Amino acid sequence: METANIFLGRQPIVDREELTVGYELLFRGSADATSAQFSDHDQAATRVVVNTFVSMGTRAVLGPGRGFINCSPGILRSDLLEALPADRMVLEVLETVAPSDAMVERCQQLKAHGFELALDDWVIDDPREPLLPVVDLVKVDILQVPKARLRSVVRELRAHPVRLLAEKVESAEEFRYCKRLGFDLFQGYYFARPTVIAGRGIDPDRLVLVEILQRIGGDAEIAEIAEVLKLYPDVVLNLLRLANSVGLAPSQKISRVDDALVYLGRNQVRRWVALLLFAGEQSSGASRNPLLLAAAHRGRLLELLAQRVAGEDAELPDRAFLVGLLSLIDALLGIPQDEVIDDLGLDPAARSAITGREGVLGSMLAAVEFLEAGRFEALDRRLLALGIDPACFQEDENATYQWVHELIGELDSGES
Numbered sequence: 001m002e003t004a005n006i007f008l009g010r011q012p013i014v015d016r017e018e019l020t021v022g023y024e025l026l027f028r029g030s031a032d033a034t035s036a037q038f039s040d041h042d043q044a045a046t047r048v049v050v051n052t053f054v055s056m057g058t059r060a061v062l063g064p065g066r067g068f069i070n071c072s073p074g075i076l077r078s079d080l081l082e083a084l085p086a087d088r089m090v091l092e093v094l095e096t097v098a099p100s101d102a103m104v105e106r107c108q109q110l111k112a113h114g115f116e117l118a119l120d121d122w123v124i125d126d127p128r129e130p131l132l133p134v135v136d137l138v139k140v141d142i143l144q145v146p147k148a149r150l151r152s153v154v155r156e157l158r159a160h161p162v163r164l165l166a167e168k169v170e171s172a173e174e175f176r177y178c179k180r181l182g183f184d185l186f187q188g189y190y191f192a193r194p195t196v197i198a199g200r201g202i203d204p205d206r207l208v209l210v211e212i213l214q215r216i217g218g219d220a221e222i223a224e225i226a227e228v229l230k231l232y233p234d235v236v237l238n239l240l241r242l243a244n245s246v247g248l249a250p251s252q253k254i255s256r257v258d259d260a261l262v263y264l265g266r267n268q269v270r271r272w273v274a275l276l277l278f279a280g281e282q283s284s285g286a287s288r289n290p291l292l293l294a295a296a297h298r299g300r301l302l303e304l305l306a307q308r309v310a311g312e313d314a315e316l317p318d319r320a321f322l323v324g325l326l327s328l329i330d331a332l333l334g335i336p337q338d339e340v341i342d343d344l345g346l347d348p349a350a351r352s353a354i355t356g357r358e359g360v361l362g363s364m365l366a367a368v369e370f371l372e373a374g375r376f377e378a379l380d381r382r383l384l385a386l387g388i389d390p391a392c393f394q395e396d397e398n399a400t401y402q403w404v405h406e407l408i409g410e411l412d413s414g415e416s
Contacts, residue, residue, distance in 0.1 A: 007390075008061070008397065009374040012290040013068060013165065013187045016179055020290045022066035022090065024187065025049070026374035049084065058085050060401040063293075066090050070120065073097050076106055086114030090137065095121045099130040107134045121167065122157070124149060132160045139187070142178065143168040154181045191290055209235070209277040210333075210340075216270045225269075226257040238276065239269070267318045274299075274325045275407070278332060291331060296404045298324030298368050304396035305364045308388055316361075322346065323353045323361045324368065360386070371397070 009026035027049055049069055061067065068090045075081070076097065091110060097103060107117055111134065118137035119128055123144045132138070138157050145153055157164055166178040169188030178186060212235075215225050229236055236257055243260035244253055254260050261269055278292040299321040306320035326346070330337040341351050353361035363386055370379040383393055 007371060007376055007379065007394065008401075009371050009376075010061075011187060011372075011374075012191050012293070013065075013185055014191050014290060015185060016183075018186075018191070018290070020063075020065055020293060021185065022068055023062060024068040024070075024092075025061070027069075049080075057402070058088055059405055060398070062088060063405045066116070068092055068118065070094055071097075073103070076103070076110070081110065081115075082113060084115075090116045090118050092118045092120040092139065093128065093131060093135065095123075095126075095128070097128065097131075099128050104130060104134060107131060111136075118165070122153075124153060132157075132162065135162060137163045137165055137185075139165040139167045140183075141167045142174065147177075151181055154183070158182070209273050212273050213270060213277070216266055216273070222258060222261050226261055229257050229261075235276070239264075239272070267315075271299075271318070271321055271325075274322060278325065278328075291328060293404065294372070295325045295328045295332075296407060297400055298327060298365070300324070300403050301368050301371075301396060301400040302361070302364050304399060305367070305386075305388060305393070306361070308392060308396075309360060309364075309386060319347065319350050320361055320364060323350050323365055326350075327354050327365055367393075 007027075010023040011026065012020045013022045013024060015021050058067075066088050069092060071081075071091045072094050073096065076091070076093065081091070093107070111117060116137065117131075117135040118139055119126070119131060119135050120139050121141045121144070122128075122138050123141060138160075140150075140153060140157070142150060154164060163184040164182065165185040165187060166174075166183040167187050169175050169178060169186050169190045171190055174188075175186060175190055212225060212228060215228065229239065239257065239260050240254060243263050254263055264272070275292075275296065278289070278295045302320040302324035303317045306317040310316040326341065329340050333340060337355060341354055346354075349359050349361060352358040353365055356362060357366045363382060367379055367382040367386065367388075370376070370382060380390065383390055
């Protein structure tokens with residue numbers, strides 16, 4: 001299969017606690033489709049979905065969540081859908097789907113096969129009402145439904161045994177309002193672009209990790225960093241676990257903070273501290289933390305891309321990882337980005353990459369953001385400017401999904 005034209009973007013879908021339960025998957029269609037009973041576009045898009053899951057694996061793409069995919073009439077009729085992991089998929093019936101008897105029957109077949117079904121972009125007087133008894137979920141586009149009518153729309157839909165998802169949630173106020181109305185799930189730029197989130201409290205443990213990042217970036221002595229760490233037993237425990245992990249294979253067990261810092265080195269410790277910063281409270285489950293998932297994905301994908309263009313700059317991949325991770329630091333702390341970045345001891349190239357998308361690192365960060373937003377033409381142009389083959393980008397993207405979910409699994413189990 002040609003991979004150069006197959007890119008995957010994801011937008012998180014969260015529950016009422018803002019924990020990730022799945023992703024809407026954005027696929028760029030393959031150019032090598034052959035027509036069957038429907039258009040080349042539908043055939044191509046369906047093949048991309050199936051082949052992506054085959055090549056990358058369900059766990060790498062979705063972690064523990066479900067995948068939501070847009071389905072036109074042609075895709076719904078495709079027998080390729082049966083090749084997908086039905087228990088992990090939600091098929092979104094688009095507004096272009098006419099609720100004919102044949103389509104109702106096809107939806108019933110898909111449900112019998114194990115799929116969940118959703119009606120996408122529900123609006124007032126939606127013509128797909130005959131499909132309501134068949135589906136499990138209704139996605140309401142809150143930008144297309146006037147606020148004064150939203151309550152009555154929710155009440156009407158509640159007459160059916162369906163869960164409700166609020167689409168196009170773009171602010172904390174909209175999120176709170178939709179929660180009050182009784183929506184079960186949520187999706188929108190408020191979650192998919194974490195940089196718009198502001199005003200959240202900063203817990204003391206996170207402030208400690210920021211301080212440690214500052215000290216490492218400011219070339220503080222190992223003994224000084226160790227003294228700060230020793231005040232926080234949970235952080236020390238995680239540090240010693242990391243230093244003694246099988247992957248790093250120390251020659252003898254490391255039991256002192258100072259030894260762990262020396263053994264791991266500044267760059268490795270800084271990466272680990274930054275990840276802990278985003279992980280936050282482990283009790284909620286790292287695997288469902290949308291901010292951690294987004295930050296870890298950015299960091300790892302930038303690191304892999306930097307390895308391809310680094311040349312003689314051996315430190316570029318480490319800087320790239322931090323650029324990706326810290327590009328969401330303002331979302332985490334609820335503080336303007338400029339106020340945080342200057343205090344973290346980053347080199348000028350990394351700072352300008354995060355704050356202005358400048359230089360090679362900034363250009364790679366912009367490419368990853370285009371991927372996240374499903375802006376594939378812009379992604380193509382940026383990859384061309386960077387001299388990165390799209391097929392290589394696809395390799396790195398596949399590897400990133402696998403790495404992120406392995407990492408999150410370790411954080412969830414407390415073995416990082």
